[in-house]
Amino acid sequence: MSFTVLTAEFSHESNTFSRKPADYAAFASRNIQLGDEAVAARSEANTPIAGFLDIGRPNGWTVIHTISASAQPCGPVTRDAYERIASVIIEAAKQNKDRLDGILLGLHGAMVTEFDQDGEGELLERLRAVVGPDLPIGITLDPHANVTSKMAALANIIVAYKTYPHVDVRDCARQAAGILQRAMTGEIRPVTIRAHRPMLEEINGGRTDIGPMVERIARARAYEQKPDVFAVSVNGAFGNADIEEVGPTVLVTGQGDLSAHHAFAEELVHDMWTRRFESVNTYLTVEEAARQANAFDSKDGPLVIADYADNPGGGGYGDSTELLRAMIAADVQDACFGPIIDPEAAEELHRHAVGDRVSIRLGGKTDPRVGGAPLALEGTLLLLSDGDFVGDGPMLGGLKGSWGTTAVLRVGGIDILVATFPAQMLDLQQFRAFGIDPVAKRVVGLKSMQHFRAAFEPIAGKVVVCDSGALCTPDLTKLPYKHVRRPIFPLDRDMQLAG
Numbered sequence: 001m002s003f004t005v006l007t008a009e010f011s012h013e014s015n016t017f018s019r020k021p022a023d024y025a026a027f028a029s030r031n032i033q034l035g036d037e038a039v040a041a042r043s044e045a046n047t048p049i050a051g052f053l054d055i056g057r058p059n060g061w062t063v064i065h066t067i068s069a070s071a072q073p074c075g076p077v078t079r080d081a082y083e084r085i086a087s088v089i090i091e092a093a094k095q096n097k098d099r100l101d102g103i104l105l106g107l108h109g110a111m112v113t114e115f116d117q118d119g120e121g122e123l124l125e126r127l128r129a130v131v132g133p134d135l136p137i138g139i140t141l142d143p144h145a146n147v148t149s150k151m152a153a154l155a156n157i158i159v160a161y162k163t164y165p166h167v168d169v170r171d172c173a174r175q176a177a178g179i180l181q182r183a184m185t186g187e188i189r190p191v192t193i194r195a196h197r198p199m200l201e202e203i204n205g206g207r208t209d210i211g212p213m214v215e216r217i218a219r220a221r222a223y224e225q226k227p228d229v230f231a232v233s234v235n236g237a238f239g240n241a242d243i244e245e246v247g248p249t250v251l252v253t254g255q256g257d258l259s260a261h262h263a264f265a266e267e268l269v270h271d272m273w274t275r276r277f278e279s280v281n282t283y284l285t286v287e288e289a290a291r292q293a294n295a296f297d298s299k300d301g302p303l304v305i306a307d308y309a310d311n312p313g314g315g316g317y318g319d320s321t322e323l324l325r326a327m328i329a330a331d332v333q334d335a336c337f338g339p340i341i342d343p344e345a346a347e348e349l350h351r352h353a354v355g356d357r358v359s360i361r362l363g364g365k366t367d368p369r370v371g372g373a374p375l376a377l378e379g380t381l382l383l384l385s386d387g388d389f390v391g392d393g394p395m396l397g398g399l400k401g402s403w404g405t406t407a408v409l410r411v412g413g414i415d416i417l418v419a420t421f422p423a424q425m426l427d428l429q430q431f432r433a434f435g436i437d438p439v440a441k442r443v444v445g446l447k448s449m450q451h452f453r454a455a456f457e458p459i460a461g462k463v464v465v466c467d468s469g470a471l472c473t474p475d476l477t478k479l480p481y482k483h484v485r486r487p488i489f490p491l492d493r494d495m496q497l498a499g
C-alpha cells in the first residue's frame with residue numbers, strides 16, 4: 001500500500017510584546033519556499049521536512065510538499081501574511097482531498113495572529129474543515145509551544161522536540177512520520193492528551209542540558225516505550241505570549257488506556273509546577289559581565305557572554321546596546337560582539353570603504369526604553385558583506401541564512417557585527433563568514449538564549465549569561481500582561497493551585 005501525504009512547514013514564535021509585526025516581508029526575508037524548491041533546500045538538514053521524507057521515501061509515500069515558511073520571532077502574524085501562507089496549504093488540501101491518506105505539518109506552536117491567539121489551532125481547524133475528522137494529522141512542535149486544547153483535539157499525533165538547543169528537529173519529525181505511517185495502515189488510532197499548569201513558562205525556559213528537565217525528558221522517553229504510547233512531549237512554553245492558554249504542557253500521543261496516559265501527563269506537568277522556583281541560571285548585570293571579561297584568562301577558550309534579554313530568537317529586537325556599552329566602557333580587548341541589528345547603520349557603513357574611520361550612532365533605535373539608547377561610536381570599518389552564510393553547527397548545519405546588509409566595525413578592542421535581519425547567534429559561521437573567528441578571541445559577546453550553547457559551549461573557556469533589561473528579559477514580571485488567565489505564576493507568585 002502506498003500513501004499520499006500532504007506536508008508543510010509554517011512556523012512563527014510570536015512575542016506579543018514586540019512592536020514589530022510578522023508581515024509577509026518578515027517571512028520573505030527569512031524563508032518562504034514552495035514545494036520542490038523547499039525540499040531541495042531543506043531535506044538534508046535539521047528540519048521537519050527532512051525527517052518526514054526520511055520515513056516517507058522508504059515507505060513509498062507520494063509526498064505533496066506545499067510550502068516552507070518561517071519568520072524570525074517578533075510580534076503577531078499579520079492577517080495578510082497568515083492568509084497568503086495558510087491558503088497555499090489549504091488549497092493543496094482541497095485539490096488533493098480525495099487521494100490524501102495523511103497530513104504532516106512542521107509547526108512551532110506559539111503562533112499568535114492579529115485576529116487569533118492560536119495560529120496553529122486555526123490552521124488545523126481550516127484543514128479539518130476540508131479533510132474531515134478522520135484523516136490522520138501529525139504535527140511537530142518546538143517545545144516552546146503554548147499548546148492549546150484546540151491543537152491537541154485536532155491533531156492526532158503531536159511530537160515536540162526533546163532538546164533545547166533544538167538539535168533533534170529531524171529526529172522528532174521522523175518519529176511523527178513513523179506514527180503516521182502506522183496510523184495510515186490502520187494498525188493504530190492515536191489521539192493526543194494534554195495536561196497544563198497555570199504558569200507563563202517552565203522556570204529554566206525548558207533547557208534540557210542541565211536542571212530538572214533532564215529527568216522529565218528521561219521519564220517521557222521511558223513512557224514512550226509502553227505499547228500503546230507513541231510520543232510524549234514536554235513543552236516548557238513561551239512566556240512572552242500574552243494569551244489565555246499560555247503555559248507548560250505535557251502531551252501523550254497514544255491509544256488504549258487513556259486515563260492512565262492522562263494521569264502520567266498530569267504527574268509530569270505537575271513536576272514543572274512543584275519545581276517552579278528551581279532556577280539554574282544566574283543572570284549577571286552587564287557591568288558584572290564586563291568586569292568578568294577583563295579578569296578572564298582565555299587559555300582554554302574565550303569567555304562567552306550571552307545576553308538573554310535581547311535574544312532575537314525570542315522576539316528581542318537585537319539592537320539593545322546595554323551589554324556592548326558596558327564592554328566598551330570597560331575597554332574589553334580582543335573581543336567580538338554580535339549581532340547589533342540596525343539596518344540604518346548597516347546601510348550607512350556600506351557608504352564607506354573598508355579601512356575607513358567612521359563615526360556612527362549604533363543600535364537602541366527600535367525602543368530605547370528596553371535595553372538602552374543608541375551609542376555614539378567611532379571605529380574602523382573591517383568588512384562589508386551581503387550577510388549570507390551557510391551554517392555548519394549542530395542546529396544550522398547545511399542551511400543557508402542571511403543577516404542582510406552587514407558590516408564589521410572595530411571599536412576599541414571589539415569587533416562588532418552590524419546586521420540588518422534579526423537572528424539569534426547560534427552558529428560559528430554567523431561570525432566566521434564575516435572574518436571574525438570567535439575561537440581566537442578572548443571574549444565573545446552575543447545575543448541568544450540557550451541555543452548558542454550547541455555551537456559555542458564546545459569552543460568556550462567559560463559561559464556566562466546576563467540580563468540587559470531588553471524585551472526578552474528573563475524577569476517576566478516586568479512585562480504588561482493583559483490577556484493571560486489569572487492567577488498565573490510568576491505574576492501571582494504566591495498563588496495556590498485550585499482543587
Ligand SMILES: [Zn+2]
Pocket residue numbers: 142143144166
Ligand atoms: Zn524553541
